Amino acid sequence: MTIKQINGCIGCGICVQTCPTDVIALDPKTKKAFIKYPADCQICHLCRMYCPVDAITISPEKSIPVIVSWG
Template sequence: MGIKVDKAKCTGCGRCAEQCPGDVIRLDPVTKLPINKYKNDCWYCGVCEIECPHGAAQMEFPCLIV
C-alpha cells in the first residue's frame, strides 16, 4: 500500500520522496515517477499527498479485516 500516483498529473518533481519521513518513496529511474520502494514500511502519515503540488499523490490504505 502507501502512495498511489496519478500518472497524468505527476510531473516527477520528487517532492513526495523528499518529504517522506519514513524514506519509503523513491523516484523510478526510468519513468521518473514515485514508487513505494518499501511498501511495508509506510507510516500512512499522508505527507506525500499533502506535499504534492499537483494533487497526483494519494494515500492507499491497507484493507483491515476485523
Template sequence: MGIERIDGCTGCGTCVPTCPTDVLRMNAKTKKAEIRYPQDCQVCRLCQQYCPVDAITISDGRAIPAITAWG
C-alpha cells in the same frame, strides 16, 4: 494499507524527501516517483499533502491516530 498508488506524477520529486520512512524513490528511467517500500508506510500523509498535483492515494487501513499533547 498505507500508500496505494501514484497516478499522474509529474516527476517534481517533492514527495521523496518529505517521506520520513523512505517509502518513495524516483525511478531513474521514468523520472517519476514510485512506491519502493510500501510496507514501511506509516500513513503520515506528508507525501500526499506536499504533492502539487495530488497524484498520491493513501488508504486509511493502517492509520495511526495522531497523539496530541496538552500541557
C-alpha cells in the same frame, strides 16, 4: 496497502524528500515517483499534502501485520 497509488506524477521528487520513512523513490527511467517500500509507510499523508499535482492516494490499511499492545 498504506500508500496506494501514484497517478499523474510529474517527477518533481518532493514526495521522495518529504516521506519521513523513505517509502517513495524516483524511477531513474520514467522520472516518476513509485512506491518502493510500502511496508514502511506510516500513513501520515505528508507526501500527499506536499504533492503539487495531488497524485498520491493513501488508504488507511497497513500492508504488514500491526502489533498493538491491547485492544
